[in-house]
Amino acid sequence: MNQFLRGTQHNLSSIDILWGLTDQSPQEEICEKAFQLISECQYISVSMVSNGHPESRVIDLQRLKDGRMIFITSKYKPFYQQLCKCPEIVACLPIDTWFMIRVRAFVKEVSEDQAIRDEYFEANPGTKLMYRNNLSAVAFFVLEKGEGEMFHLYNSERVRRVRFGFGGLTPWPLTYSISYQCVGCGICQENCAEQAIFKGSDGKYHISHMDCDDCGICYTKCPNAGTALLSRLEAYEEDKRNCDPVRFQPAVPTGRVSGHHYAQNCPGGGGEPGPGHLFF
Numbered sequence: 600m601n602q603f604l605r606g607t608q609h610n611l612s613s614i615d616i617l618w619g620l621t622d623q624s625p626q627e628e629i630c631e632k633a634f635q636l637i638s639e640c641q642y643i644s645v646s647m648v649s650n651g652h653p654e655s656r657v658i659d660l661q662r663l664k665d666g667r668m669i670f671i672t673s674k675y676k677p678f679y680q681q682l683c684k685c686p687e688i689v690a691c692l693p694i695d696t697w698f699m700i701r702v703r704a705f706v707k708e709v710s711e712d713q714a715i716r717d718e719y720f721e722a723n724p725g726t727k728l729m730y731r732n733n734l735s736a737v738a739f740f741v742l743e744k745g746e747g748e749m750f751h752l753y754n755s756e757r758v759r760r761v762r763f764g765f766g767g768l769t770p771w772p773l774t775y776s777i778s779y780q781c782v783g784c785g786i787c788q789e790n791c792a793e794q795a796i797f798k799g800s801d802g803k804y805h806i807s808h809m810d811c812d813d814c815g816i817c818y819t820k821c822p823n824a825g826t827a828l829l830s831r832l833e834a835y836e837e838d839k840r841n842c843d844p845v846r847f848q849p850a851v852p853t854g855r856v857s858g859h860h861y862a863q864n865c866p867g868g869g870g871e872p873g874p875g876h877l878f879f
C-alpha cells in the first residue's frame with residue numbers, strides 16, 4: 600500500500616488545505632483568493648520571453664478598487680518594450696513553506712486611463728514622488744486575462760492543486776485524462792504516483808484534478824494509452840509554439856520590435872524608442 604495515503608502523515612483538516620478551496624469551488628472564489636495572496640506578496644519576480652530568450656523582472660502587483668491586478672514600469676525600460684512586443688508574463692510565487700501560486704497572464708496597457716493613474720498615485724505617493732519630473736513616463740499594465748493554479752505541497756509527499764482562469768479564460772486542463780474507452784482494468788490506479796485515480800460508479804476510472812501531479816506514469820502503464828488514457832503533451836507543445844491561439848491570443852501582433860513597428864503595435868502607443876533603448 601502506498602505509504603503516502605492522504606491523512607496518514609499530517610493532521611491537517613480539509614480547511615487547512617488550500618483554504619478549503621476545491622476544484623468544485625466557484626472560479627471567482629479561487630481567483631479572488633489567488634489575487635489576494637499575490638497582492639500581499641508585493642514584489643514578485645515575473646518571467647517573459649524576449650526575442651526567444653527568457654527574461655525576468657521584479658514587479659509590484661497591486662489591486663485596483665475594481666479587483667484587477669495592476670503594475671507599473673517606465674516607458675523607457677526594456678521591460679516596457681518587451682511587454683509591448685509580447686504582453687504575456689508568468690510567475691511562480693512561494694506563499695510559504697507549503698503553498699505556491701503559479702499565474703500566467705496577458706497584460707494590457709492602461710496608461711491613458713486617468714482614473715487608474717489617479718487611484719494608483721494616491722495609493723503610492725512614493726512612486727509619484729519618484730517620477731515627479733516626468734509622470735508621463737509611467738506605464739500602467741493590468742492583468743487582462745490568464746490562468747493559474749494554487750498548490751498545496753504538504754510534507755513534501757503529495758500535491759493538491761486548484762486551477763483558475765480569469766478575464767474570460769478557462770483553467771489550464773490536466774495533461775492526462777481518461778476517456779469513455781477505459782476498460783476498467785485498474786492498472787493506472789495501481790501505478791498512480793499520487794493516488795489521484797479512483798473508480799467511478801460507471802466502472803470506469805477517473806482522475807481527481809486536485810490530486811494529479813501531471814507526472815504521466817498512468818499513461819506509460821495503461822494498456823490502452825492513446826484511446827483510454829489520453830495525453831495533451833502534443834497539444835501542449837503546440838499551444839506553446841502558437842501562444843495558444845484559441846485561448847491566449849496576444850493582444851497585439853508579435854514581431855520584430857523596432858521604430859515604426861514598435862510604435863504601431865504598442866498597446867499604449869508610446870512613440871518611437873529613443874536612442875538609449877536597448878533590445879535584449
Ligand code: SF4
Pocket residue numbers: 777780781782783784785786787788804820821822823824827828
Ligand atoms: S489503465 Fe487504462 S484502461 Fe485500465 S483502468 Fe486505467 S485508463 Fe482504464
Ligand code: SF4
Pocket residue numbers: 775790791792793794795796806810811812813814815816817818
Ligand atoms: S499523471 Fe501521475 S498523478 Fe496524475 S493520475 Fe497519472 S499517475 Fe496519477
